[in-house]
Amino acid sequence: KQEVTQIPAALSVPEGENLVLNCSFTDSAIYNLQWFRQDPGKGLTSLLLIQSSQREQTSGRLNASLDKSSGRSTLYIAASQPGDSATYLCAVMDSSYKLIFGSGTRLLVRP
């Protein structure tokens, strides 16, 4: 059974810092991995999708890596801003095409 874990559960950093969020999964038989952002009381916004054959994806200040063999992904946020404050969720598409989510990392960027 695929399980997805995200650490840390919460993170508070001053504005301008670079930071790394971690995601691990137990079964390497995945089709892809997606990072989402969720603001309080809102839906999910897709940030980055990494196909199983890829190692990383970049979008603006965000960079996501995937190491399928070790069951790990990281989301790197450069030069953090208060507007980056949100919950970040990692999800893998497993071998039966289900999206399995981690519990998320709550990020607070202090001005």
Add this chain to the structure above:
Amino acid sequence: NAGVMQNPRHLVRRRGQEARLRCSPMKGHSHVYWYRQLPEEGLKFMVYLQKENIIDESGMPKERFSAEFPKEGPSILRIQQVVRGDSAAYFCASAKGGSDTEAFFGQGTRLTVV
């Protein structure tokens, strides 16, 4: 191309009533997922559907909950005889299908059972 549309955004039901949640996938998407999110918790998978087929309902409670995705019209998540514990945000996602496609989420329906 409109995103994934869920309605209603907020739904209040008394205990014992039925709740019907609707999800219209993005144009061209034939795969729909439903998730439940309790306050301060992550998203829990409920059901995965393709047009006219339930592919995986392993996350759905055996009683009172059902889902459908008809050939025409939106996907419906139906909760019969709601109880207070059903209060949660219910999110729908759609994807084109296949292994390398991105899932897009709706804004969710927040169900409150009073």
